[in-house]
Amino acid sequence: MAEVLVFVDHVDGAVRKPTLELLTLARRIGEPVAVSSAPVQRTPRPLAEHGAVRVLTADAPEFADYLVVPKVDAVQAAYEAVSPSAVLFPSSAEGKEIAARLAVRIGSGIITDAVDLEAGEEGPVATQSVFAAAFTTRSRVSRGTPVITVKPNSAAVEAAPAGAVEVLQVSFSERATGTKVVSRTPRESTGRPDLTEAAIVVSGGRGVGGAENFPVVEALADSLGAAVGASRAAVDAGWYPHTNQVGQTGKTVSPQLYVAAGISGAIQHRAGMQTSKTIVAVNKDAEAPIFDLVDYGVVGDLFEVVPQLTEEVKARKG
Incomplete structure (x- = not known):
């Protein structure tokens, strides 16, 4: 069965729920391979427990010190190593930007904000809610490897047999260090769940x-x-x-x-x-x-x- 690359959305190494949902959807169309920019000791277990047959991890200061391009480099390195049948991202602001940049680099079509995903004869078929949710459409990418972003709460989280963990070697491009993060202000916690992930x-x-x-x-x-x-x-x-x-x-x-x-x-x-x-x-x-x-x-x-x-x-x- 073809492998499906899943980008891991995490906070300081803690895997966010939309990623686990992506692994569930990925299993419908192939064998999930997760790619994570978190330290190797932080992310593999929950990913493996939710269906990732392999977990590719990369740990480098560039991921924290600069904006999204280093993560695009990492996903591209994983793409070249795996040759997946599709690449899935969560439909967050960052996820969609990384997905769009990857699609341009590999010359593929992209579908954003899918609410469901299923296998098709000519590739994954994505369901979207469009035009202010007035219509539901089903579509697929007709050029290159499908790059698809999926909205949170689109699938149930399901456990699966654990997979293996591998270290991903990433060579960062010159563009990766073009925009540096100079400071961070922690968001004040309300103790409530994240808006996009809340039940x-x-x-x-x-x-x-x-x-x-x-x-x-x-x-x-x-x-x-x-x-x-x-x-x-x-x-x-x-x-x-x-x-x-x-x-x-x-x-x-x-x-x-x-x-x-x-x-x-x-x-x-x-x-x-x-x-x-x-x-x-x-x-x-x-x-x-x-x-x-x-x-x-x-x-x-x-x-x-x-x-x-x-x-x-x-x-x-x-």
């Missing part, structure tokens, strides 16, 4: 009325163990950080449960959450477009409904 997301919009009212949304999120999101109107007004924006110009999420509080449901926002498995909305406007999309809708004041929901969740958990 549950609770978002607030214009109806929240101000930054001082967002604790109502946060309280519900914390009771559910959820991430907190916000609409473009809320972040543009300065009520919540732009890093939490859900929408076409923000982050795309696909959780098991999405709760929209005080969000009207403009097409820009819908594009970022429409593939959520179950959608619940609370809005006092019965004609709000969000109600055309939801599985469950509550017409009411969010400041009355959301606190009651939070207390009910706590009571059932307690």
Whole structure:
């Protein structure tokens, strides 16, 4: 069976969940080979336990000291060593940039933001949710080795027999040291899950009325163990950080449960959450477009409904 190269997304060596999902998808179309820029002692075990028949690891200061080009060099080295039938990346900002640069280097087509992947007679077939999630398409790359990025929460994480670990030799190009990282500011941890990876997301919009009212949304999120999101109107007004924006110009999420509080449901926002498995909305406007999309809708004041929901969740958990 042909091998499929999977790029490992990690934080200080800790493998992120979207990578494990990629390994599950890769097993549908071939034998997964993971390529990681983390130290050899940090990443192999979870990768091998989730289906990687081989784990190629490279450890060099260039990966931390410079931007994405050193990682492109590493993936290209792995590509040349493996000759895979496809290369998979998570659909993060970094993942998509590395994927695009690799596709240019190897002269291949690229598909971004896939939500499913299956084997086809002429290569992997990717399913995408396009045009603000109004249509679902199935497509494949017709030139070169398919390079595909996949949205988080697109597949279940499945365990598999462990594979072998190999050290990848990487020769960095001159372009790899063109843009250097001169400082880092650690992001303040909220203790909540990452927005794009969370199984549950609770978002607030214009109806929240101000930054001082967002604790109502946060309280519900914390009771559910959820991430907190916000609409473009809320972040543009300065009520919540732009890093939490859900929408076409923000982050795309696909959780098991999405709760929209005080969000009207403009097409820009819908594009970022429409593939959520179950959608619940609370809005006092019965004609709000969000109600055309939801599985469950509550017409009411969010400041009355959301606190009651939070207390009910706590009571059932307690």
